[in-house]
Amino acid sequence: MARKILVTGAAGFIGSNFVHYLVANTDDIVTVIDKFTYAGNEASLAGLPAERVTVVRGDICDAALVDTLVADADIVVHYAAESHNDNSLHDPKPFLDTNIIGTYTLLEAVRRHGKRYHHISTDEVYGDLELDDPERFTESTPYNPSSPYSSTKAGSDLLVRAWVRSFDVQATISNCSNNYGPRQHVEKFIPRQITNILVGERPKLYGEGLNVRDWIHADDHSSAVLRIIEAGRIGETYLIGADGEQNNRDVLEMILVGMGQPADAYDHVVDRPGHDLRYAIDSTKLRTELGWQPSFPDFAQGLAATIDWYRDNEAWWQPQKAATEAKYKEQGQ
Ligand code: NAD
Numbered sequence: 001m002a003r004k005i006l007v008t009g010a011a012g013f014i015g016s017n018f019v020h021y022l023v024a025n026t027d028d029i030v031t032v033i034d035k036f037t038y039a040g041n042e043a044s045l046a047g048l049p050a051e052r053v054t055v056v057r058g059d060i061c062d063a064a065l066v067d068t069l070v071a072d073a074d075i076v077v078h079y080a081a082e083s084h085n086d087n088s089l090h091d092p093k094p095f096l097d098t099n100i101i102g103t104y105t106l107l108e109a110v111r112r113h114g115k116r117y118h119h120i121s122t123d124e125v126y127g128d129l130e131l132d133d134p135e136r137f138t139e140s141t142p143y144n145p146s147s148p149y150s151s152t153k154a155g156s157d158l159l160v161r162a163w164v165r166s167f168d169v170q171a172t173i174s175n176c177s178n179n180y181g182p183r184q185h186v187e188k189f190i191p192r193q194i195t196n197i198l199v200g201e202r203p204k205l206y207g208e209g210l211n212v213r214d215w216i217h218a219d220d221h222s223s224a225v226l227r228i229i230e231a232g233r234i235g236e237t238y239l240i241g242a243d244g245e246q247n248n249r250d251v252l253e254m255i256l257v258g259m260g261q262p263a264d265a266y267d268h269v270v271d272r273p274g275h276d277l278r279y280a281i282d283s284t285k286l287r288t289e290l291g292w293q294p295s296f297p298d299f300a301q302g303l304a305a306t307i308d309w310y311r312d313n314e315a316w317w318q319p320q321k322a323a324t325e326a327k328y329k330e331q332g333q
């Protein structure tokens, strides 16, 4: 019989890509719960078959609603979050509500109903690395988050570990590196720069742009999560990454040149306070234990396809663009 999967936050970037991935690659029946914050977009779930995907508008902090939806599911995959570091530096409270209380609410429901739970998290819980550090993050790297965003994600991971140990909740955790691909909000680095060029604004680089991010295509994140749901060991954490380290300046220059602009046609703007220097994932455990491999190992190719997606889907991002840039402008970024 088809599995029933409850996916939280699937009107956002990575959750919507996961639901598209499930519809294309499994016969699972999906229910989405999403609060449709500024980051949720109905258009990201448009065109999915109604007999496979039901969308419920609601808050993961609403215990009664969450209880009903969890009772009806076989598996819960938890993507919903306040996800943007810059927002967390200006107004941390929603991050505490959704990332901590929201996760707690889901954990209590899966505990009551004895359901399988997979928790989506980030490599940012580990803090940052020096540029020349030969080590990368592994499952045993100590937690050392820097921002209100990453500290609430770290807190949510620790809640999951405690609910596994104290209450035998059947959970797994994954910590993934920076995702790119279709349907990412224009507040984030890569879509912001692509859409700036498309509307005739100059791209904006924080500081000197030497900070390194470890890029992975959203579809590779989805295939890894599916593999962990199907074969991961309960109570375990798996790091997800595709060996995609790039510094921000190089990525920006690739975008500019790929879109026919001079490589230096961008502005340096004020740096992010507490800006993490480098993230890098060692995904050996996922690859050797569960046999996972990325399907998009070539970042330049994936980036070119992402540029094409934003060029072809202006109706998706245009409504968010002006307000997002106005907010950045107020902050000098
Ligand atoms: P996003 O901001 O694009 O989407 C978040 C979604 O959650 C939105 O649709 C929003 O409406 C919804 N949401 C927010 N608060 C809610 C609430 N209280 N109740 C219900 N829904 C709510 O985020 P994203 O980039 O897709 O990230 C998804 C998950 O993946 C997050 O948990 C994030 O920490 C994690 N993650 C992201 C990255 C990345 O590179 N973006 C990397 C690793 C892990």
Ligand code: TDX
Pocket: 083, 084, 085, 086, 121, 122, 123, 124, 177, 178, 179, 187, 188, 189, 190, 192, 204, 205, 206, 207, 209, 211, 212, 213, 248, 272
């Ligand atoms: O305009 C910009 N200019 C710039 O130089 C923006 C928006 C960002 N940056 C820099 C900051 C970071 O070094 O680009 C890098 C990437 O920035 P973001 O897209 O904001 O991502 P990051 O802060 O690295 O966090 C992302 O990856 C981990 C996601 O937003 C998180 O949800 C995820 O956990």
